[in-house]
Every structure is written in structure tokens, then in C-alpha cells.
Amino acid sequence: MIKKQLIMEKALELFAKQGFEATSVQQITEHSGISKGAFYLSFKSKDELILALIDHFMMQITSDIDYIVTSTNNEEELLYEFYFTTFSSFHKHSDFAKLFVKEQTQSFNKEFIFKMHYYDRLMQKSILLMIERLYGEQVSDTKYDLIYCIKAFMSTYSExxxxxxxxxxLDLLSQSLVEKxxxxxxxxxxxxxxxxxxxxxxQPINDEVTKEQLLEIMEQKIEEINDSIEKESLILLKEQVLKPTFAPVIVKGLLENIRNHSHCKWVSYLLRSFYKF
Amino acid sequence: MIKKQLIMEKALELFAKQGFEATSVQQITEHSGISKGAFYLSFKSKDELILALIDHFMMQITSDIDYIVTSTNNEEELLYEFYFTTFSSFHKHSDFAKLFVKEQTQSFNKEFIFKMHYYDRLMQKSILLMIERLYGEQVSDTKYDLIYCIKAFMSTYSExxxxxxxxxxLDLLSQSLVEKxxxxxxxxxxxxxxxxxxxxxxQPINDEVTKEQLLEIMEQKIEEINDSIEKESLILLKEQVLKPTFAPVIVKGLLENIRNHSHCKWVSYLLRSFYKF
DNA sequence: TTGACAAATGACCGGTTAGTCATTACTATA
DNA sequence: TATAGTAATGACTAACCGGTCATTTGTCAA
Structure with a gap:
């Protein structure tokens, strides 16, 4: 399991520099200090590796953004927070961001394109929600256009x-884009x-996760995590999904406990959707 | 010479669909109906092919844009014309535009990156000129930022x-971006x-072409072209470069004659720079 | 120390790549 | 028709690709 993370880290460095196709499995294993066979013990194929990378980072980034949009009460600061968080994410995960920008329009794999579209639509949904909260009826005719302007700013300025x-x-950049x-x-x-x-x-987003899928993911995360607060919170949240007992405010608090743990961001996002927070 | 054009056309179709690296020379030759050896009679390598494609199209596109910016008198319509021309170019050369967008951030070759930067800077120069003409002192602090907004609109909306x-x-898109x-x-x-x-x-753009280089390019084009008006105009323009005799207005007219010929756009651009039109 | 099991290795496989070059086909002149 | 010179061919090479698997190495309890 730790080997898997090592490979992902080292591979990402190479992908960011050279691109996915231009990086061979040989190079990845040399850069990771392991043998070629060991690579295939962790990943079934090179494709599985990049899909894992996309999931790992896009789950974090999209749920970070969604959290800001759904949880920031002060509407004055929402837009600023949105840009600040987004660019923080891109900066923090700059190797991934580079890979993401580089390969976005390449189309070597069906599953890859599907994943990209999926996360793109999720992000678009969050942006739309934000726009509607901020400007309401004022932008009813222009809101879809506005999404594209915001996306244009995001990609161009992050490059x-x-x-x-x-x-x-980051502060100046966010202020500047808020004004625009x-x-x-x-x-x-x-x-x-x-x-x-x-x-x-x-096309319709099939982002409704069934209760069973949700529970499965939660169990998996409970296994993975050692930090006590997050682990306990997850266990309680799992019981809550199985049989509702706590008041909404308690559930919200438990979600707060886990939302900043890098392994929990996605679960936290799914639970917020599940409870319509 | 005609073979070279065939290869460029057919290769571009494949590059647009699959990307540069994912397209093999084999595929290109099959799609062109020629043998592998014939390919290497026209191009020294696969890299030389993509560099030729970039030059061929970027020369046209950047000189089209420059022409609009330097030659449109009606400032009311300049911005509209700019967007209209740009997106027309992208639409007309959509296979190239796809390739351009796909490979923009890929970095497989030093010379490739250099070329991309070169044309990017030329385009940026044209946009800056336009902004200064349109808004003057009003945007003295914000003009570089404005360039990036315009570039953001261009890339996002063309995708x-x-x-x-x-x-x-095209009309609605241009109007919409003019307003923005x-x-x-x-x-x-x-x-x-x-x-x-x-x-x-x-970095400083080394775009000053010497008189000798200019003459060389002109001679080459004179050889290449058969259309009588363009050919004669070029011959007169060449004599003018060697020994100035005509009034500026005549030179301008001769430039008008050649500016829409696909082989002459670049020469026309260089001459406009040479005479500071 | 032994034996059982899991983890890790790297030589190897079939396939594909960019690029070469001896050979052949074509064309034009005499 | 014969010949000289050019254009075009495609089998070939060496290198590299993703992926496999028989073999070795490491780690335990007995």
C-alpha cells in the first residue's frame, strides 16, 4: 500500500515534466528505485496508474471547491474564497495540475476521457451553484456564459x-479575478x-451514489485511516447512514472532523450530497 | 513540392484526431497513399514535419490578425473584427487549431517550444497594439492583464x-466577447x-528580419507562385526593396494585391513591418 | 536451522517505433 | 529502342515499448 503511494508520487513527477505517453514504465520504476515487476504488483497497467492519479487528486480538488461553495456563509467573501481555494489547490498540487492541463485534450483512452468529463461536470455544477447564490435572477440569461468566463480565468491564469x-x-490574483x-x-x-x-x-450526470456504495467506500476508508478522530467520526457516520439517530447538527460536526483529512475529502463530499447539506 | 503539401494535409488530419506522438509515420504514409521512403524524401524527420506545419499555419494566422489590427481604421469595429477574424481562422484551420491546442503545453522538443513561444509573443504584440489603439492611457496599468483576459476568452471559447x-x-460570439x-x-x-x-x-523578440533575408524569402515566393497579379506585385516589391522608387501609396497597393494569397501572408507581414505601415 | 510463504526481481516476449538503403519503376532525352 | 538519371519502394535495423513469469531474496514461525 505504501509502495503504491511511492509509485504515484514518483510517476507524477515524471508525467508533469514529460507527459504521460512520453514516460515509460521503465523510467517510473528507475525513478522509484524498484523493479519493473514490482510496479505491476501495485498496478495492473500504466493506464490504471494515471486513472488512480486523476481520482486521487480530482476528488480532493473538486470536494475542496464544493465545500467552499456550499459552506461559506458570507456571500461577500464567497467568490474570493472560491478563487483563493482553487488556485491554492492548483499550486499545492502543481505537478498534478500540470499533468491535468497537459493531458486534458489528449484522448488516448475512453475511460480517461470519461473521468475527465465527470470531474469537469462536477466542478461546473459547483460553479453554477455559486453563481446562482451570488447573483440570483440577475444572471438568469447569462449564467452559463459566466461559467465559461470563470473557467477561462482559472485555466489561463493558472498556466x-x-x-x-x-x-x-494568491491574494492579489483572487482579488483581481473577483473584480473581473x-x-x-x-x-x-x-x-x-x-x-x-x-x-x-x-449528458445527465450519474453522480447519485447508492447507500450501499457509500457504505462500502466508508468501510474502506475506516480500514485505511489510523488517526483516531477521523476514524471514530467515520464509524459514527457509518452507523448514522445505516440507522439515523443523531440530529443534523451532530452529523454536520462529524463531517467537519473529517473534511480536512486528505483521505476523507471525497467521502465528506459524498455525505454532504447524501444529506443535502 | 506538391508531395510535401499532400503529406502535410494528410498528417494534419491524423494529428488533429490522435495527437502528434500517437501518430506514426507509417500511418501518415498509408493515409497519404505513399511509401515510407517517400516520406523521408520530403521531410528529414517526423519532427521537421510538425515544425513545418506550425510555421505554415501560424504565419497565416498571426499575419491575418496583425493585418486587422494595423489596417482597420474604424476603431468602433476593430475589436469585433479582431475576434471575428481570429475565430474565423481557427474555424477555417480547425484541424491545425486542434493540434495547436492539444500540443501547446507538451514539451517534447526544444525547437518546438521555441517556435510556439515565438508566435505567441507575436500575437501578444498585436493584441497589445490593439488595446493601446482602442483604450489608450485609460488602460496603462491594466493593459497586460487585459491581454491575458483576451487570450483566455480566445482559448476557452474556441475549445x-x-x-x-x-x-x-461567429457574429454572436464576437459581439459577446467585444462586450466583455x-x-x-x-x-x-x-x-x-x-x-x-x-x-x-x-525575452526580447528577435523579429527584425534583415534586408537580405527578406529578399531571399521574396525570391523564393516568386518562384513558388504562378498567379500573375501576385507574382508581378512581388517582383515590383522586390525591386522596391533593392532600390526605392515608388511612392508609399503604390507600395501599399502592391501589398494589398498579395495579402490574401495564402503563400504571401507572411511576406506581406514582413514587408508591413519593414515599411512600418 | 529448517521450511513455508510472500515480496521482489529482471531477463524475456511480441509488438511497434523512427529512420535507412539496396533495389526497382518511371521518365525523358538521344 | 537504349540509356541515364530521378522518384519511389518496402524489407530491414536497432531501439524501445508495455507487460509476463520463472527465479531469487527476504521474513517469519516452528
């Missing part, structure tokens, strides 16, 4: 510090992306 | 019709990209 080593003043977003949100009258246009792109 | 088959209403750009230009107060920040990214 600056990812690939050109521009020093990152507000200007566009409040004064745009000619949207390009209408509701009809977005339909083409939007 | 829509390039990869998601969204129907392209004007909003940002006139009301932004917090730029992220300052003049100091841009310095890091900006």
Missing part, C-alpha cells in the same frame, strides 16, 4: 504560475452560451 | 466549437499582471 514560474500572489467576475456578472447583456447550447454538452 | 461540436455563430472585453478594459482597477510581471516572461 502563468504552473508553466512560466511567475511568482504567485463581478463586472461581467452584473453588466453582461450578450451571452454566447445559452441554455440550449449547454444542453448539447450536458 | 467549445473545436472539441464539443458546438455550432458556431470593453467591460473589463473600462472598469478594471485591480490588475494581476503588472508590467514587472510581464518582464519575466518576455
Amino acid at each position: 502563468l504560475f504552473l508553466f512560466h514560474n511567475v511568482p504567485l500572489d 467576475t463581478n463586472l461581467l456578472a452584473k453588466q453582461t447583456t450578450i451571452p454566447f452560451i445559452s441554455k440550449e447550447l449547454i444542453q448539447i454538452y450536458k | 467549445l466549437f473545436l472539441f464539443h461540436n458546438v455550432p458556431l455563430d 472585453t470593453n467591460l473589463l478594459a473600462k472598469q478594471t482597477t485591480i490588475p494581476f499582471i503588472s508590467k514587472e510581471l510581464i518582464q519575466i516572461y518576455k
Whole structure:
């Protein structure tokens, strides 16, 4: 299990530098200080490795963003927090962000594309929710267009510090983009992306997780984790899913306990969706 | 010579679909209906092919954009024309645009990266010129930031019709982005990209072409072209470079004659720079 | 010390790659 | 028709790819 993490870390370094296809399993094993056979004890194939990397990081990033959007009460600061969190994530996981940007449009694998679309739609959903909270009816005709402007800012400005080593003043960047977003949100009258246009792109998201799947994931995480607070919280949350006994406020508190543990972010996201928090 | 064009066309189709690295020379030759050996009679290597493709298309695209920026008199319509022309180019050369977007951040080759940066800087220069013409002193603190917003709009909105088959209403798209750009230009107060920040990214462009290089390129094009008007215009322009005799207005007219010929766009761009039009 | 089991190794496999070059096919002139 | 010179071919090479598996190494309890 620890070997798996080592490989993921070392492989990510190479992928970020050279790209996925240009990196051979040989290179990965040499860089990890293990043999080729050992690699295939941890992963069935090279493809399985990159899918695991995408899941590992995108789960964290999307649930971080979703948490900000659904949990920030102060609407004045929501947009700022959104940009700040997003760019923090990209900066913290800069190797992954590089890989993500590099391979986003490459299409070597069906499952890969599916995963990318899946997380892209999740993120889009969070952004839409934020826009609706912030501007309400004001942007009813322009909200889908606004999503694309926000995504445009995110990708273009992150490329600056990812690939050109521009020093990152997170506070200034967030302030700057908040101003821009507000200007566009409040004064745009000619949207390009209408509701009809977005339909083409939007197949239904099958993101409803069944109770059984949820329990399975929770059990898996309980096994994985050693930290006592997170482990206990998860056990209580699992019992709550099986048989509701606690008041909502207690459940919310338990979720708070686990939300910052890197292994729990996804479970935390799924539970928030489950309880419609 | 005609063989070279065939290979470039057919290879571009495959690159757009599969990416550069995932496309083998074998596939290219099969798709072109020629043998493997014939490929290497036209190109020294696979790398030389992609570099040729980039030059061929980027010369056209950047000179198209530069022409709009330097030659549109009506400032009311300049921004609209800019977006319209840019997206027309991307749409017309959609296979190249796909390749360009896909491989932009990949870094398999030093020369490749250098070329990309070179054309990127040329385009940035044109955009900056346009912004200064349109908004003048008003954007002195925010103009570098504005460049990045425009580039963000360009890449994000072009991905829509390039990869998601969204129907392209060029007029609406241009109008929509004109409105957005004007909003940002006139009301932004917090730029992220300052003049100091841009310095890091900006090495001096060595785009001054010597008179000898210019003449060489012109001679080459004169050989290449059969259309009489363009050929004669080029011959006169070459004589003008060697020994100035015509009035500027005549030179301008001759440039008009050649500017829409796909082989002449780059020469036309170089000559405009040479005469500071 | 022995034996049983799991972990790790790297030579090896079939397949594919970019690039080469001896051979052949074609074309134009005499 | 004969010949010289160019264009085109595709079998071939050496290197590398992802993935496998018989073998070795390491780690326990007995």
C-alpha cells in the first residue's frame, strides 16, 4: 500500500515534466528505485496508474471547491474564497495540475476521457451553484456564459504560475479575478452560451451514489485511516447512514472532523450530497 | 513540392484526431497513399514535419490578425473584427487549431517550444497594439492583464466549437466577447499582471528580419507562385526593396494585391513591418 | 536451522517505433 | 529502342515499448 503511494508520487513527477505517453514504465520504476515487476504488483497497467492519479487528486480538488461553495456563509467573501481555494489547490498540487492541463485534450483512452468529463461536470455544477447564490435572477440569461468566463480565468491564469514560474500572489490574483467576475456578472447583456447550447454538452450526470456504495467506500476508508478522530467520526457516520439517530447538527460536526483529512475529502463530499447539506 | 503539401494535409488530419506522438509515420504514409521512403524524401524527420506545419499555419494566422489590427481604421469595429477574424481562422484551420491546442503545453522538443513561444509573443504584440489603439492611457496599468483576459476568452471559447461540436455563430460570439472585453478594459482597477510581471516572461523578440533575408524569402515566393497579379506585385516589391522608387501609396497597393494569397501572408507581414505601415 | 510463504526481481516476449538503403519503376532525352 | 538519371519502394535495423513469469531474496514461525 505504501509502495503504491511511492509509485504515484514518483510517476507524477515524471508525467508533469514529460507527459504521460512520453514516460515509460521503465523510467517510473528507475525513478522509484524498484523493479519493473514490482510496479505491476501495485498496478495492473500504466493506464490504471494515471486513472488512480486523476481520482486521487480530482476528488480532493473538486470536494475542496464544493465545500467552499456550499459552506461559506458570507456571500461577500464567497467568490474570493472560491478563487483563493482553487488556485491554492492548483499550486499545492502543481505537478498534478500540470499533468491535468497537459493531458486534458489528449484522448488516448475512453475511460480517461470519461473521468475527465465527470470531474469537469462536477466542478461546473459547483460553479453554477455559486453563481446562482451570488447573483440570483440577475444572471438568469447569462449564467452559463459566466461559467465559461470563470473557467477561462482559472485555466489561463493558472498556466502563468504552473508553466512560466511567475511568482504567485494568491491574494492579489483572487482579488483581481473577483473584480473581473463581478463586472461581467452584473453588466453582461450578450451571452454566447445559452441554455440550449449547454444542453448539447450536458449528458445527465450519474453522480447519485447508492447507500450501499457509500457504505462500502466508508468501510474502506475506516480500514485505511489510523488517526483516531477521523476514524471514530467515520464509524459514527457509518452507523448514522445505516440507522439515523443523531440530529443534523451532530452529523454536520462529524463531517467537519473529517473534511480536512486528505483521505476523507471525497467521502465528506459524498455525505454532504447524501444529506443535502 | 506538391508531395510535401499532400503529406502535410494528410498528417494534419491524423494529428488533429490522435495527437502528434500517437501518430506514426507509417500511418501518415498509408493515409497519404505513399511509401515510407517517400516520406523521408520530403521531410528529414517526423519532427521537421510538425515544425513545418506550425510555421505554415501560424504565419497565416498571426499575419491575418496583425493585418486587422494595423489596417482597420474604424476603431468602433476593430475589436469585433479582431475576434471575428481570429475565430474565423481557427474555424477555417480547425484541424491545425486542434493540434495547436492539444500540443501547446507538451514539451517534447526544444525547437518546438521555441517556435510556439515565438508566435505567441507575436500575437501578444498585436493584441497589445490593439488595446493601446482602442483604450489608450485609460488602460496603462491594466493593459497586460487585459491581454491575458483576451487570450483566455480566445482559448476557452474556441475549445467549445473545436472539441464539443458546438455550432458556431461567429457574429454572436464576437459581439459577446467585444462586450466583455470593453467591460473589463473600462472598469478594471485591480490588475494581476503588472508590467514587472510581464518582464519575466518576455525575452526580447528577435523579429527584425534583415534586408537580405527578406529578399531571399521574396525570391523564393516568386518562384513558388504562378498567379500573375501576385507574382508581378512581388517582383515590383522586390525591386522596391533593392532600390526605392515608388511612392508609399503604390507600395501599399502592391501589398494589398498579395495579402490574401495564402503563400504571401507572411511576406506581406514582413514587408508591413519593414515599411512600418 | 529448517521450511513455508510472500515480496521482489529482471531477463524475456511480441509488438511497434523512427529512420535507412539496396533495389526497382518511371521518365525523358538521344 | 537504349540509356541515364530521378522518384519511389518496402524489407530491414536497432531501439524501445508495455507487460509476463520463472527465479531469487527476504521474513517469519516452528
